[in-house]
Amino acid sequence: MGADVIDGYVTDLGSRLRGSKRQVRDLLTETRDSLTDATEAHLGRGLTEQEAQRRAVEEFGPVREIANEYQAELAVAYGTRTLIWLAVVLPLMHMAWEYGRMLLIGPWQDFGTRPPSWYLVVAQANDLTSGIASGVALLALVLGRMLARRYDARLLARTAATISFLAVGAVLLGNLAIIAATAHVDPARLVQSLPMSTASLITWTVIVRLGLLARRCLSCATIVG
Amino acid sequence: MKPDALRGHLDALLLATLDGRQLHGYAIIEALQQGSGGALDLPTGTVYPALRRLERAGHVVSDWSTVGGRKRRTYRLTQAGRKALHAERDAWREFTTVIDGVLGGGGKWAQT
CATH class of the missing domain: 1.10.12 (Lyase 2-enoyl-coa Hydratase; Chain  A, domain 2)
Incomplete structure (x- = not known):
C-alpha cells in the first residue's frame, strides 16, 4: 500500500x-x-x-505546481534542441545541396538557356532565408544561455518555439518558391537527374523533420501554465 | 520562511550549497535545510527545475554516478558558477548593508 x-x-x-x-x-x-x-x-x-x-x-x-515547473524546463530543453538543429543542419543542408548542384549540373551560366534574372533573385532569396534562419537560431542559442537565469523559463521556451516555427516556415516558403520558379522556367529541370532528385528528397526530409521538431517545441512550450 | 520569499534567492542558495562539493539532489535539499536550521520551507520538488536552470546557464554541470549503490544525478559548480556565486555574495552583502542601515535600528530613521 x-x-x-x-x-x-x-x-x-x-x-x-x-x-x-x-x-x-x-x-x-x-x-x-x-x-x-x-x-x-x-x-x-x-x-x-x-x-x-x-x-x-x-x-x-503539489503535483500540478511541480509539473508546471518541470514542464517549463523541458520546454526550454526542447527549444534548445530544435534551435541547435536549425543552426547546424540548415547550413550543412545548403552546402551539400549547392555542392551537389555544382558537381552534377554545373554553374547556372553553363545551362543552355540562362535563367531569367528574377529566377536568380528567387534563388538568392532562398539561400539568404536559410542563412538568416540558421543565424537567428544560433543567436537565440547564445542569448538563451546568457539570459537563462534572468528570464522565466516559460518566456524563454515560448520565444525559442516561436523562433523555431518562424525559421522553419521561412525555409519551407523559400524552398517552395524555388520549386515553383523552376517549374515555371523549365519544369524538366525539376527531374533532370536521379542524384539531384535524391538530394532534393533528402532536403525535404530534413525540412519535414525540422517542421515536426518545431511543432513539438511549440506544443511543449504552450502546455506550460 | 515563506516559499515566495525564498524563490528569488533559490539560485544563489543552490550555488552556495554546491560550493566546493559534488552532491545529488536530495543531499542538496538536506544541506539547504541543515544550513538554515530547518527554516527553509520550500517544496523540495522546486529544487530540480532550479538545478536544470543553473545547468542551462552553465553554472552547474551534472553527471550520473553510483552513490550508495544507487544511480544518481550529481551536480557540481563550474568556473562560471563559482564566479556567479561570488557575484551573488557581493550583491547580498551590499543589499543587507543598505537594508540593515535603515531597518537595523541604528540609522536616523530609528532615532526619529
Whole structure:
C-alpha cells in the first residue's frame, strides 16, 4: 500500500510532462530517488512506511505546481534542441545541396538557356532565408544561455518555439518558391537527374523533420501554465 | 520562511550549497535545510527545475554516478558558477548593508 504513494505521484507527474523522452525519464528518476531518500529519512525518525512516503510526497510539492515547473524546463530543453538543429543542419543542408548542384549540373551560366534574372533573385532569396534562419537560431542559442537565469523559463521556451516555427516556415516558403520558379522556367529541370532528385528528397526530409521538431517545441512550450 | 520569499534567492542558495562539493539532489535539499536550521520551507520538488536552470546557464554541470549503490544525478559548480556565486555574495552583502542601515535600528530613521 505504502509504495503506491510514491508510484502514484511519479506516474501522475509523468503523465503531465511533454518533451524529450530521455529528459522526462531523467527527471522522473531523480524525483523517485528524492522521494525514496526523503522516505528513508522519515522512517529513521520513527514514521511508518506509509506515513513516511506521504510526508515525502507532501514536502515535494503539489503535483500540478511541480509539473508546471518541470514542464517549463523541458520546454526550454526542447527549444534548445530544435534551435541547435536549425543552426547546424540548415547550413550543412545548403552546402551539400549547392555542392551537389555544382558537381552534377554545373554553374547556372553553363545551362543552355540562362535563367531569367528574377529566377536568380528567387534563388538568392532562398539561400539568404536559410542563412538568416540558421543565424537567428544560433543567436537565440547564445542569448538563451546568457539570459537563462534572468528570464522565466516559460518566456524563454515560448520565444525559442516561436523562433523555431518562424525559421522553419521561412525555409519551407523559400524552398517552395524555388520549386515553383523552376517549374515555371523549365519544369524538366525539376527531374533532370536521379542524384539531384535524391538530394532534393533528402532536403525535404530534413525540412519535414525540422517542421515536426518545431511543432513539438511549440506544443511543449504552450502546455506550460 | 515563506516559499515566495525564498524563490528569488533559490539560485544563489543552490550555488552556495554546491560550493566546493559534488552532491545529488536530495543531499542538496538536506544541506539547504541543515544550513538554515530547518527554516527553509520550500517544496523540495522546486529544487530540480532550479538545478536544470543553473545547468542551462552553465553554472552547474551534472553527471550520473553510483552513490550508495544507487544511480544518481550529481551536480557540481563550474568556473562560471563559482564566479556567479561570488557575484551573488557581493550583491547580498551590499543589499543587507543598505537594508540593515535603515531597518537595523541604528540609522536616523530609528532615532526619529
